[in-house]
Amino acid sequence: MSSLSECGEVDIETLAETIEHLQEQNRQLTERVDTLEDDLEQTKDELEGLETEKAALQETNEHLRDRLDHCEQETTRLDALTDAARKRSGVNKQRIEELQTRELEKGAHLLTETVDHHEIDIDGDHLERISKDDGHTYYRLPESDDPLDRSGNVALAHGDLLPIQQLSRMDEEMLRSTANALPTRLAAKLWKARTDSSVGDNPWEAGCKGIKAYVKASDLKHWIRRQEPGTSETYAKKLVSRTIDAVLDLSNHRVAVRKRTERKNGLEYTERRLILPTDAEIPGETPNSDNSEQAPKTTGVHGHP
Incomplete structure (x- = not known):
């Protein structure tokens, strides 16, 4: 149990x-x-x-x-x-270009903003760009006068200028890209100093008796050293000769070199002068005119592709 x-x-x-x-x-x-x-x-x-x-x-x-x-x-x-x-x-543009071509070949001057110069097919393959006293720019065939004589007188075209004038109207950047040689750039600046009062540093002096303006070689040397800081006096003397040669060449020998006897401290010495004769044919400048007178406004020449 x-x-x-x-x-x-x-x-x-x-x-x-x-x-x-x-x-x-x-x-x-x-x-x-x-x-x-x-x-x-x-x-x-x-x-x-x-x-x-x-x-x-x-x-x-x-x-x-x-x-x-x-x-x-x-x-x-x-x-x-x-x-x-x-x-x-596209059709209208072709028609307009054809009409513009015909008008240009007849001697017309057309406003630049209305012309596509790359598309215009003309004899000679290039148009000339000009300025008129109405303040506008136009295209024309080189040396062609407007048969209707519209829009005022034609200012100088780029191709009418001397090479030195063309260079002197370029800005610093364009001048450097166009002219590799320093004497060439100095020649352009020297010419601009004579014609453009805004430059300020002008070594030219007013002449007399058949000389419109001149610059002494000694003054040119000092001017070059001011334009190119750091340039030694020895190198500046060499640049004087090269710059004078460049001015002669680029002006198509419208200027000349003369030697003049100078006297300093009782001693005589001979110094070169770069002179611009009063009768020199300078495009845009009238003989015997004041040195500060500005040439008419100029524009470029446009190539036709």
Whole structure:
């Protein structure tokens, strides 16, 4: 009897533990089900939101497709109009260029802003750009006078100037790119100093008895050293001779070199002078005119490709 009682007690305890374990499992499962149900509800809500967003996106997409179709149709229409306008403008441009060519060959002077000089097909393959006293610039065939005499007198064209005048009217950057030799650049600056009062540093002096202006070799040496800081006196003396030679060459020998006896401190010495005779034919300058008188405004010559 005692053994049976002991076995019965063991079975009851085991059963109680089992029941308690099952109750804990049931509680956990219940909590898990509750969690899953909450997740399910949340997922349903998110799904409904996505469905709503999807519907909105589909509607927007349809609207954009409609706009795209409209834009494509409008683009096609505008492309057709543009092509037609381009063809018409091309034909009109050719007609205008043909008319301008004929007028230029007849001697007309045409405003530069109305002429595409790259497209004009003329004999000689280049146009001359000129300025008139009305303040405008024109294209013409070289040396052709306007038969209708419109827009005032023609100022000097670039090709009418002496080489030294052409160089003297360039700015510093253009002068350096055009003339590699220092004496050439100095010659251009020296000429500009005579004709342009705004330069300031002018070594020229007014002449007399057939001489319009002159510059002494000694003054030219000091002027060169001011123009080219750091130049030694020995090198400046060499540059004097080279600059004078450049002025002679670039002016087509409209200037000359004369030697004159000078006296200083009781001693006589001979010094060279670069002179501009009063009768020298300088384009844009009248004989015996004042040195500060400016030549007419000049423009360039445009080549025809």
